[in-house]
Amino acid sequence: MYQFNYQKAGSADEAASAVTAAEDGRFLAGGMTLIPTLKQRLAQPSDLVDLAGISDLVGIEDGGDSITIKGMTRHVDVANSDVVQSKIPALASLADNIGDPQVRNRGTIGGSLANNDPAADYPAAVLGLNATVITNTREIAAEDYFDGMFTTVLEEGELITAVRFPVPEKAAYTKFPNPASRYALVGVMVAQTGGDTRVAVTGAGQDGVFRAGDIESALSGNWSADAAKGVKMSDADLNSDIHASAEYRAHLISVMASRAVTAAG
Amino acid sequence: MTGTGIGASVKRVEDQRFLTGNGNYTDDINRPGQSHAWILRSPHAHATLKSVDTSKAEKADGVIAIFTGADMAADEIGGLPCGWQIHNKDGSPMLEPGHPPLAHEKVRYVGDQVAIVIAATRDAARDAAELIEIDYGVLPAVIDMDSALAGGTLVHDDVPNNRCFDWEIGEKDAVDEAFAAADHVVSIDLVNNRLIPNAMEPRAAISDFDRSTSQYTLFTTSQNPHVIRLLMGAFVLQIPEHKLRVVAPDVGGGFGSKIFHYAEEAILTWAAAKVHQPIKWTAERSESFATDAHGRDHESHAELALDKSGKFLGLRVATKANVGAYLSTFGSSVPTYLYATLLAGVYTTPAIYAEVQTVFTNTVPVDAYRGAGRPECTYLLERLVTKAAREVGIDPVELRKMNMIQPDQYPYQTPVALMYDCGDSPATFASALKASDYAGFEKRRAAAEKSGKLRGIGISTYVEACGIAPSAVAGALGARAGLYESAQVRVHPTGSVTVYTGTHNHGQGHETTFAQLVSESFGIPIDQIEISHGDTDQVQFGMGTYGSRSLAVGGPAILNACNKVIDKAKKIAAHIMEADVSDIEFADGKFTVAGTDKEMAFGEISLAAYVPHNYPIEEIEPGLDENAFYDPLNFSFPGGAHICEVEVDPETGDSEIISFTAVDDVGRVVNPMIVEGQVHGGLAQGVGQAMLEGCVYDDNGQLLTGSYMDYTMPRADDLPNFSVATQSVMGASNPLEVKGVGEVGAIGSPPAVVNAILDALAPLGVEDISMPATPLKVWQAIQESSVRQAAE
Known part of the structure; x- marks a missing residue:
């Protein structure tokens, strides 16, 4: 990797100021994407501002009809949380299947969402469960947060401090993994929250996570695996690569959605 | 009895250091005053080097020196040699274009070496490399073999149609006659997919040059340090053996990819004498993907002629093999003598003809990878035989059985040069059928159907040739080196033993298995025995480890040296115990005089050999230190039967291996635990x-598959619990009667898996699927087939 300045922040505000003050500053959360990127010399930030020491950014709060997960909470802690397991088991299970144990012991929810990898799992949870992304400056609705692959509406120096998930009536996440990377080739979160049906798809879209409106419509009237499977998704705007054609991804969206509906009950 | 001799599942003695992080790998080694190298590589697959300007980079912090291909050319450094000369059909030799260690005038694949930057630190070297200004004249690249053979773009200007050679084996006329008389002809087109080796330890090297003695030293991640010394010293750098020490310390896996003499070894060794300080280089994982020699990459058309009853009459094969941009060390032998000579397989096919074209492309060189030619051959045969069973309407088990070489037919001369010395394919096949409950499969298929899964079963019966090799035979076929092995057995005064072997242990467990041979021979426990390998200054000579040869060729060398020790020890014992040497018996570590109670322990004799106070000094020399070279009379021929059962999810195309049964004939088993582990690894x-x-x-x-994000390495959860057994016929052509086990798993298993997937998909009308049978491909095959069925 190239040389950079390493800074360790004591608070979210301190971290935000440090990144803003730097010539080309970057937050360092779990580092599961950033560090390999640096090692391959694909990025050359002037400063890394490490968030690891900020205790205010870690933890899971039970808000009754919602759960708030702070930005630097690791995947393993979400997966093992009693609160998450009891109130949104789909979210605990999603976190428990991100990457491998090493990744789950380092990677964080804030880091994952800020990076917005088009095949990451958490974006499907945020969009599918209609979560709110909380930053050091504002609250952003899931609908407004994602802005294309590896892109979000976060501004320079803006830091995800927490994510608030409303508790759904039912939800499940089903992933068909990329055989090589085990990222989602197609991952689908289905949820019913406050009577609202949402189906969020990660891994498949050229612009990252998106809602599968046709499947949502089908499920709104008939919450069943067959209803989901019966929707033939268009392959327009879907990714095509050596692991999956757009056509295959379109097909897998319906299949994964139907399996998620079965799992959600 | 020591309990550590032949047949004991002794725990691996090397694992203590490996599992506790105390291995001593090349990158763990640091030399005083060491500098670090970064190799600048071509980002283009095919380009001329119009100019290479290092002036800015040379001024960068920490830079010691930068060398390019022009510098090596100015020193008249030779090209990397190919170890095996193949001849064309017309008798002319293969074309061997130059293979400069640092590209000169032209780059030919992404990753081709362009310059070496030597600096105080690795980061400084890499930083400076980014300042080198290169004007590439980008040329069209030729990647697929058909385009390459069509000509147009030439990888090497002096190789028309990019064809390295056009080789044949077998009797073409006899095969034509067989096909003319056939009742059935079954044909198949297959791709044997290109693989990237992925040893856990990336390649690395440290070079050093001692100005006071003009002695070069190279530490390198090699499976065969003596071969590297020979090839690099004699052909590339012109350094005589006595001035060149090559050390391959602990090596973290090779699978073939560390057999070859790589450019970096020569570049570093040459440069060490220029900069007068040691130079260290360790590949990044990305470099491993891009520059370790790849494996396989064949395209074949094959036809099988059968009579009315299903008896095989003839086999005709045409193969194109990709050798990449340059001929690697064994790149020419893998798709020829290690491949087509096995085309009889386990069958009595009387007439076989194969032709192989090897093709240069703008890709990294292709060379031996676990199995090297035999997996390509086995895949072709077992896919073809399974297809024949379906087309002719004979059960695939019965078709195999009726064509198999029977035990009483050994030694069996095949129509493609090899003579199988011993074997019993029907026996291993029968055992595998039983162990896999083949008879009960249809019930399991029906049960799977109820849960929406397609279940299939696939068979592969195979034989392979390893224990490479009889030197005379290999030489007649074009090998440019001998292929014997050597051992030195040094008994120390107090009776402990150090064995120097010319093979190399990089995961196979030699330090345990070989010690067991000595334990058995001398009747001493293995904690009294050390196996030493890898350092050309310590080990007399050796050809290294590949082709499942270490035990089959290296083992008898150790055994023979042990026997020399015992012969000498008996003379010492006879002298001291005042008996005739013919009356001395040796068993369980004790020398006894027949018919008396006189005995001396192994350690007492060794002490006498080194403290020769009472000693037959007029008859024999002091000391107990013997060496032996062993050159086998034939290859060895492991074989067996693999049966795979899969379930396919027709909605997603995802296939899961439910069970895998392997019954392999590997000859005598020295350490059953290690053999089982070797089979597991090969199957994986x-x-x-x-x-x-x-x-x-x-x-x-x-x-495109340059990292683990896109190249799918097997993970534990991709694999079933393997059911593994050995069932051996003794009689292999070496004194230990061992056959080799390192590659059987990788050779036998691929067609069993693919045949199983095709069997699962057969009800949908799917007839072909190519490796790797990914969910995408399986799903697409189902779609295309369903579409076709609907259309019909």
Whole structure:
């Protein structure tokens, strides 16, 4: 990797100021994407501002009809949380299947969402469960947060401090993994929250996570695996690569959605 | 009895250091005053080097020196040699274009070496490398073999149609006659997918030059340090053996990819004498993907002629093999003598003809990878035989049985040069059928159907040739080196033993298995025995480890040296115990005089040999230190039967291996635990080839599968609990009667897996699927087939 300045922040505000003050500053959360990127010399930030020491950014709060997960909470802690397991088991299970144990012991929810990898799992949870992304400056609705692959509406120096998930009536996440990377080739979160049906798809879209409106419509009237499977998704705007054609991804969206509906009950 | 002799599942003695992080790998080694190298590589698959300007980089912090291909050319450094000369059909030799260690005038694949930057630190070297200004004249790249053979773009200007050679084996006329008389002809077109080796330890090297003695030293991640010394010293750098020490310390896996003499070894060794300080280089994982020699990459058309009853009459094969941009050390032998000579397989096919064209492309060189030619052959045969069973309407088990070589037919001369010395394919096949409950499969298929899964079963019966090799035979076929092995057995005064072997241990467990041979021979426990390998200054000579040869060729060398020790020890014992040497018996570590109670322990004799106070000094020399070279009379021929059962999810195309049964004949088993582990590892790689791994270049020669994000290495959860057994016929052509086990798993298994998937998909009308059978490919095959069925 190239040389950079390493800074360790004591608070979210301190971290935000440090990144803003730097010539080309970057937050360092779990580092599961950033560090390999640096090692391959694909990025050359002037400063890394490490968030690891900020205790205010870690933890899971039970808000009754919602759960708030702070930005630097690791995947393993979400997966093992009693609160998450009891109130949104789909979210605990999603976190428990991100990457491998090493990744789950380092990677964080804030880091994952800020990076917005088009095949990451958490974006499907945020969009599918209609979560709110909380930053050091504002609250952003899931609908407004994602802005294309590896892109979000976060501004320079803006830091995800927490994510608030409303508790759904039912939800499940089903992933068909990329055989090589085990990222989602197609991952689908289905949820019913406050009577609202949402189906969020990660891994498949050229612009990252998106809602599968046709499947949502089908499920709104008939919450069943067959209803989901019966929707033939268009392959327009879907990714095509050596692991999956757009056509295959379109097909897998319906299949994964139907399996998620079965799992959600 | 020591309990550590032949047949004991002794725990691996090397694991203590490996599992506690105390291995001593090349990158763990640091030399005083060491500098670090970064190799600048071509980002283009095919380009002229119009100019290479290092002036800015040379001024960068920490830079010691930068060398380019022009510098090596100015020193008249030779090209990297190929170890095996193949001849064309017309008798002319293969074309061997130059293979400069640092590219000169032209680069030919992404990753080709362009310059070496030597600096105080690795980061400084890499920083400076980014300042080198290169004007590439980008040329069109030729990636697929058909385009290459069509000519147009030439990888080497002096190789028309990019064809390295056009070789044949077998009797063409006899095969034509067989086909003319056939009742059935079954044909198949197959791709044997290109693989990237992925040893856990990336390649690394440290070079050093001692100005006071003009002695070169190279530490390198090699499976065969003496071969590297020979090839690099004699052909590339012109350094005589006595001035060149090559050390391959602990090596973290090779699978063939560390056999070859790589450019970096020569570049570093040459440069060490220029900069007068040691130079260290360790590949990044990305470099491993791009520059370790790849494996396989064949395209074949094959036809099988059968009579009315299903008896095989003839086999005709045409193969194109990709050798990449340059001929690697064994790149020419793998798709020829290690491949087509096995085309009889386990069958009595009387007439076989194969022709092989090897093709240069703008990709990294292709060379031996676990199995090297035999997996390609086995895949072709077992896919073809399974297809024949379906087309002719004979059960695949029965078709195999009726064509198998029977035990009483050994030694069996095949129509393609090899003579199988011993074996019993029907026996291993029968055992595998029983162990896999083949008879009960249809019930399991029906049960799977109820849960929406398609279940299939696939068979592969195979034989392979290893224990490479009889030197005279290999030489007649074009090998440019001998292929014997050597051992030195040094008994120390107090009776402990150090064995120097010319083979190399990089995961196979030699330090345990070989010690067991000595334990058995001398009747001493293995904690009294050390196996030493890898250092050309310590080990007399050796050809290294590949082709499942270490025990089959290196083992008898150790055994023979042990026997020399025992012969000498008996003379010492006879002298001291005042008996005739013919009356001395040796068993369980004791020398006894027959018919008396006189005895001396092994350690007492060794002490006498080194403290020769009472000693037959007029008859024999002091000391107890013997060496032996062993050159086998034939290859060895492991074989067996693999049966795989899969379930396919027709909605997603995802296939899961439910069970895998392997019954292998590997000859005498020295350490059953290690043998089982070797089979497991081979099977994992075979499953990897069949379902997961596939190297993909785009049309411009960029490697699309250049990391684990896109290249699917097998993981534990991709694999079933293997059911593994050995069932051996003794009689292999070496004194230990061992056959070799390192590669059987990777050779036998891929067709079993693919045949199983095709069996599962057969009800849908799917007839072909290519490796790796990924979910995408399986799903697409189902779609295309369903579409076709609907249309009909």
